[in-house]
Amino acid sequence: EEEEEEEGVRITPQLLKASTGEFALESILLLRLRGRGIAHLGCLGDCANLEWLDLSGNAIAQLGPLASLQSLAVLNLAGNRVASLEPLGSCRNLQSLNVAGNRVRSLRQLRCLTGLRRLESLRLRDPLARLANPLCLSAPAYRAALADMFPGLKAIDGERLSGRGSDFYQLCRDLDSSLGRGGGGNTTTTTAGACPEAAQPWVEAGFWEPRPPRRSSIMEEAYKQFGEVVRECRELSRSADDTIAQAERALSGRPDPNSFVF
Numbered sequence: 004e005e006e007e008e009e010e011g012v013r014i015t016p017q018l019l020k021a022s023t024g025e026f027a028l029e030s031i032l033l034l035r036l037r038g039r040g041i042a043h044l045g046c047l048g049d050c051a052n053l054e055w056l057d058l059s060g061n062a063i064a065q066l067g068p069l070a071s072l073q074s075l076a077v078l079n080l081a082g083n084r085v086a087s088l089e090p091l092g093s094c095r096n097l098q099s100l101n102v103a104g105n106r107v108r109s110l111r112q113l114r115c116l117t118g119l120r121r122l123e124s125l126r127l128r129d130p131l132a133r134l135a136n137p138l139c140l141s142a143p144a145y146r147a148a149l150a151d152m153f154p155g156l157k158a159i160d161g162e163r164l165s166g167r168g169s170d171f172y173q174l175c176r177d178l179d180s181s182l183g184r185g186g187g188g189n190t191t192t193t194t195a196g197a198c199p200e201a202a203q204p205w206v207e208a209g210f211w212e213p214r215p216p217r218r219s220s221i222m223e224e225a226y227k228q229f230g231e232v233v234r235e236c237r238e239l240s241r242s243a244d245d246t247i248a249q250a251e252r253a254l255s256g257r258p259d260p261n262s263f264v265f
């Protein structure tokens with residue numbers, strides 16, 4: 004059972020087993036303890052194989068027990084009281100970290116995470132949940148600094164930094180910019196009195212008309228097999244009718260045994 008203290012709830016083996024249904028702490032791979040009033044991580048460090056952990060919406064200030072979670076990949080600490088992230092520097096497999104709504108005041112407090120080579124997503128601010136850190140308010144350009152500090156990051160505050168998504172986004176921005184400004188080498192000018200050429204449609208006539216629905220090859224094959232089954236059934240029905248008719252003719256021509264004269 005949860006052990007209540009004046010400062011808040013402490014994580015105990017009983018709490019973990021009741022929350023997960025596991026009999027051994029080493030068997031816990033995923034753990035969600037959101038909004039439980041937790042202030043002390045207690046024996047959480049004994050969950051040696053833990054990979055996914057959600058502790059958001061609690062009253063946690065010290066992260067010491069998390070240092071032993073070498074398999075931890077996803078950690079959500081949003082909405083707590085964390086100021087020091089030092090213990091997380093030992094979580095070598097950490098890939099996603101959410102510390103929005105805590106007490107991180109400077110970039111210096113994040114330098115302990117620079118050794119996490121697998122860290123891809125870092126969140127310090129969550130506008131939808133109205134969560135932020137003092138750093139987000141005191142240094143509005145913190146995202147650029149984080150990108151320099153963590154070259155392997157792919158997302159900061161939920162916004163993608165690298166990969167196909169950002170490349171496509173940048174391409175669209177460049178295209179919109181060129182069209183909006185009217186600049187570019189493809190623009191032509193007309194002399195005074197000259198008639199400009201008539202604008203040509205971008206696509207052929209009827210391009211936007213709805214096309215008749217097409218059945219997939221799977222549906223076509225299903226219809227074909229169904230038709231073959233129907234034809235086989237009809238042939239079997241005719242064959243059965245012929246057999247019954249022959250049997251009836253044979254029975255009708257058979258002599259009555261009571262008509263024999265001895």
